Amino acid sequence: MQEHKLKVARLDNIFLTRMHWSNVGGLSGMILTLKETGLPKCVLSGPPQLEKYLEAIKIFSGPLKGIELAVRPHSAPEYEDETMTVYQIPIHSEQRRGKHQPWQSPERPLSRLSPERSSDSESNENEPHLPHGVSQRRGVRDSSLVVAFICKLHLKRGNFLVLKAKEMGLPVGTAAIAPIIAAVKDGKSITHEGREILAEELCTPPDPGAAFVVVECPDESFIQPICENATFQRYQGKADAP
Numbered sequence: 001m002q003e004h005k006l007k008v009a010r011l012d013n014i015f016l017t018r019m020h021w022s023n024v025g026g027l028s029g030m031i032l033t034l035k036e037t038g039l040p041k042c043v044l045s046g047p048p049q050l051e052k053y054l055e056a057i058k059i060f061s062g063p064l065k066g067i068e069l070a071v072r073p074h075s076a077p078e079y080e081d082e083t084m085t086v087y088q089i090p091i092h093s094e095q096r097r098g099k100h101q102p103w104q105s106p107e108r109p110l111s112r113l114s115p116e117r118s119s120d121s122e123s124n125e126n127e128p129h130l131p132h133g134v135s136q137r138r139g140v141r142d143s144s145l146v147v148a149f150i151c152k153l154h155l156k157r158g159n160f161l162v163l164k165a166k167e168m169g170l171p172v173g174t175a176a177i178a179p180i181i182a183a184v185k186d187g188k189s190i191t192h193e194g195r196e197i198l199a200e201e202l203c204t205p206p207d208p209g210a211a212f213v214v215v216e217c218p219d220e221s222f223i224q225p226i227c228e229n230a231t232f233q234r235y236q237g238k239a240d241a242p
Contacts, residue, residue, distance in 0.1 A: 009038075009039055011034060011039070012039060013043050013044075013081075014030075014042060014044045014045070015045045015086065016050060016147070017046065017216040018047055018145065018146045018147065018216060020143075023216075028057045028060075031064065031069065035066055038066070039067055041068040041070065042070075043079075044069070044071050045071075045074070045149075046071075046147050047142065047145055047146075048074070049142065051071045072088075074090050074147045082154075084153045084154060084209075085151075085154070086150070086151050087152070088147055089149070089150060089215075089229065090145060090147055091148055091226055091229065092225060093144045094221045094222075094224055094225060095221045144221075148215035150211060150212075150231065150235070151214065153209035153210050153211070155206055155207070155208055155209050157206050158185065158206045158207075160181045160202060160203055161204065164201065165180075165202055168197065169193070170192060180202075184199040186199075190202075211235055
């Protein structure tokens with residue numbers, strides 16, 4: 001965040017591509033930081049298991065009073081703010097397995113993370129001691145699912161050509177120019193002293209807004225589904241918003 005000069009107070013929306021330790025390992029610490037900065041609400045978007053992950057965080061960090069946490073499912077409508085619109089695109093691997101894979105860190109063996117899966121000869125002293133009322137059942141994640149995000153910047157209106165307006169005799173520098181600027185920036189023509197002036201005569205062309213995609217490809221089984229995704233294909237040439 002410091003590298004990109006991003007203010008913590010503006011992190012009111014967090015987007016996650018998949019429920020893997022490399023993606024969510026620092027999420028709990030970030031949420032606590034947001035809470036300390038006084039952020040009132042944070043919405044997280046991503047895979048279905050995200051809501052259960054937040055519940056697990058609260059077991060060890062407490063109720064997190066002072067910050068409201070909400071989850072926007074990947075099936076929910078698009079997110080929109082003053083800058084862009086974000087669309088969530090679920091991507092399933094080619095070899096979608098019938099059962100979920102255990103949620104584990106890639107750097108640590110499964111046997112160390114899940115004592116109940118170890119051999120019967122191991123000591124019960126290795127069993128995890130969880131808070132009262134919390135099941136020892138391991139959390140699971142759907143490794144066959146990632147969520148991609150298509151981000152479409154809003155249309156940026158053209159710039160008002162002040163010098164051109166002066167040449168046309170418009171009241172530049174007075175209060176009367178304000179509604180004229182607003183009208184031509186909205187693409188509307190105006191009438192001044194009986195003459196119709198088109199918006200393109202007083203404004204530069206609008207910027208349609210760029211689109212970019214955030215997508216994670218965990219392994220080769222996701223390559224084909226990503227390449228064949230109908231929504232992504234709209235952005236591989238002449239593209240409109242999904």
